[in-house]
Amino acid sequence: MGRRSIHTPEQLRQLILDAAAAIIEAHGLAGLSAREIARRIGYSPGTIYNMFENLDDVVLNVEGRVLDQLDERLVAELAKGGDQKALVQQLAQTYLAFTHERPKLWNLLFEHYMPGGTDTPPWYQEKLERLMGRVETAVAPLYPPDAVLERQRAARVLWAGVHGITSLSTANKLSNVTSEAAASLVTDLVGNYLAGAAIKAAPVRAAAS
Amino acid sequence: MGRRSIHTPEQLRQLILDAAAAIIEAHGLAGLSAREIARRIGYSPGTIYNMFENLDDVVLNVEGRVLDQLDERLVAELAKGGDQKALVQQLAQTYLAFTHERPKLWNLLFEHYMPGGTDTPPWYQEKLERLMGRVETAVAPLYPPDAVLERQRAARVLWAGVHGITSLSTANKLSNVTSEAAASLVTDLVGNYLAGAAIKAAPVRAAAS
DNA sequence: TGTGTGAATTGAACGGCGGCCCATGGAGAC
DNA sequence: GTCTCCATGGGCCGCCGTTCAATTCACACA
Known part of the structure; x- marks a missing residue:
C-alpha cells in the first residue's frame, strides 16, 4: 500500500x-x-x-507530554495567586491530584530507563528544571531575596517529598494509607517542613506568629 | 536427567x-x-x-528479601541507640544508603505490579508494616505517649518523604541533584519536618529551646 | 553389593509475542 | 499518462513463559 x-x-x-x-x-x-x-x-x-527512531523514542516523548501536562496544571495554579503560604500547599495538592489521575502513566517516568544507561536528552532535563522552577517560584516569597540556595533546596525537598507520598500511595506501599489520606499527608509534610524552615530563618518571630 | x-x-x-x-x-x-x-x-x-509457581512468584520473593534486608539494617541502626532526634536522622540515612546501593533492585518494588491487579499477599503487607513500625519506634520519643495518630502520621510522612528523595535522585530526576547531595536533602527534610512538628506540639517551648 | 522405586530434573516443544526492516505499489506531482 | 517517492505492512528472526513425558539418579532395603 x-x-x-x-x-x-x-x-x-x-x-x-x-x-x-x-x-x-x-x-x-x-x-x-x-x-x-x-x-x-x-x-x-x-x-x-x-x-x-524506536520504541524508546516513543516512550521518551510520552514522558515529555506528561511533564508538559503537569507543567500546565502548575502554571494554572500559580496564575490563580492567593496567599503565599497556601500557594505552596495548592501546588502540592495539584501535583498529588495529577499523579493520582493516571498513576501508571506517571509511574512511567520512574520505570523507564534509557537503554544502555544513556542519560536523558537535554530537552527532557529542561522540562524537569522548568517544573522545579515552578516550585521555586511558589516558595520564593517565604525566603529572603538573597537566599537562593535555601530556596532551591526547599523546592527540591518539597518536590521530592510530595513525590514520595504520591509514589507510595499509588503503589499501595504505604501501609494502610488510602489515596484520600495521601492528601492530608501532603498537607502535613508541606506545613511542618515550611514551619520548621521558618524557625531556622527567624526562630522567635516564627514561634510567636 | x-x-x-x-x-x-x-x-x-x-x-x-x-x-x-x-x-x-x-x-x-x-x-x-x-x-x-x-x-x-x-x-x-x-x-x-x-x-x-511462576515468574511473578519469583519476583515477589525477591521483593520480600529486599524488604527483609532493609529491615535488618534499620534494626541494627535502632540497636545502636544514641540521641533520640539523631536516631530518626540515622534511620533516614540508612534507608537512603540502602536504596542507593542497589537502585534497580529497590526500584523493583515500584515497577512490579501483581498480575491482574491482585493485591500483594499478607506476608508482603506485614513486611511493609514492620518497616513502618521501625520508623514509628524511632519517632516515638519525640511525641507524647498518647499521641498515637500523630506518631503514625509522622512516620508515614517521613518514610514517604525520604523515599521521594531517594527515588528521584536514583532516577536522576531531581534536577542537578547528585547522590551525595541527596543525603543533605534528607537531613534537611527530616530536620525541618520534625522542627515544624515540634512547634505544633508546644509552640513556645520549641521556639525557646 | 544388587536392585527396585519414586522423586527430581530435564529440555524439547507449544503457542505467542516482540522489535524492526525493506521490497512493494499506490498517491501525488507535473 | 507517466514518473517518482515514500508510507506501508507482511515477514524475518528471536525471545518469552510454561508444560510434561522421558530420563536419571539417590536411596532404602535385601
Whole structure:
C-alpha cells in the first residue's frame, strides 16, 4: 500500500503518542508494543518507525507530554495567586491530584530507563528544571531575596517529598494509607517542613506568629 | 536427567532468588526471564517451576528479601541507640544508603505490579508494616505517649518523604541533584519536618529551646 | 553389593509475542 | 499518462513463559 495522506505527519505523531499513553495507563510500560500501538491507530507497525527512531523514542516523548501536562496544571495554579503560604500547599495538592489521575502513566517516568544507561536528552532535563522552577517560584516569597540556595533546596525537598507520598500511595506501599489520606499527608509534610524552615530563618518571630 | 542432590531444595530456592536479584540489579525487571535465571544457576528452566509457581512468584520473593534486608539494617541502626532526634536522622540515612546501593533492585518494588491487579499477599503487607513500625519506634520519643495518630502520621510522612528523595535522585530526576547531595536533602527534610512538628506540639517551648 | 522405586530434573516443544526492516505499489506531482 | 517517492505492512528472526513425558539418579532395603 502507498501513502494515505489521511493524517499529516504531525497528526500521526500525536495519534501514536495518544495511543501509547493510553496503553501505558491501562497496562503499564510492559504492555506497550509497537504492534499494539499500530492496532489501535489502524496503521501498521512500520509507520511508527517512520515517525520515531524506536520504541524508546516513543516512550521518551510520552514522558515529555506528561511533564508538559503537569507543567500546565502548575502554571494554572500559580496564575490563580492567593496567599503565599497556601500557594505552596495548592501546588502540592495539584501535583498529588495529577499523579493520582493516571498513576501508571506517571509511574512511567520512574520505570523507564534509557537503554544502555544513556542519560536523558537535554530537552527532557529542561522540562524537569522548568517544573522545579515552578516550585521555586511558589516558595520564593517565604525566603529572603538573597537566599537562593535555601530556596532551591526547599523546592527540591518539597518536590521530592510530595513525590514520595504520591509514589507510595499509588503503589499501595504505604501501609494502610488510602489515596484520600495521601492528601492530608501532603498537607502535613508541606506545613511542618515550611514551619520548621521558618524557625531556622527567624526562630522567635516564627514561634510567636 | 534425574536428581542431582547437589543442592537442597532450600539452597536451590536461594540460588534462584540470588540469580534473579542479580539479573534485576544489572538489567532491570525487563531483563529477567526464567531462561536467564536457569542459565546462571546451571539448571534448566523447568527447575524454577518446581520451586516457584511462576515468574511473578519469583519476583515477589525477591521483593520480600529486599524488604527483609532493609529491615535488618534499620534494626541494627535502632540497636545502636544514641540521641533520640539523631536516631530518626540515622534511620533516614540508612534507608537512603540502602536504596542507593542497589537502585534497580529497590526500584523493583515500584515497577512490579501483581498480575491482574491482585493485591500483594499478607506476608508482603506485614513486611511493609514492620518497616513502618521501625520508623514509628524511632519517632516515638519525640511525641507524647498518647499521641498515637500523630506518631503514625509522622512516620508515614517521613518514610514517604525520604523515599521521594531517594527515588528521584536514583532516577536522576531531581534536577542537578547528585547522590551525595541527596543525603543533605534528607537531613534537611527530616530536620525541618520534625522542627515544624515540634512547634505544633508546644509552640513556645520549641521556639525557646 | 544388587536392585527396585519414586522423586527430581530435564529440555524439547507449544503457542505467542516482540522489535524492526525493506521490497512493494499506490498517491501525488507535473 | 507517466514518473517518482515514500508510507506501508507482511515477514524475518528471536525471545518469552510454561508444560510434561522421558530420563536419571539417590536411596532404602535385601
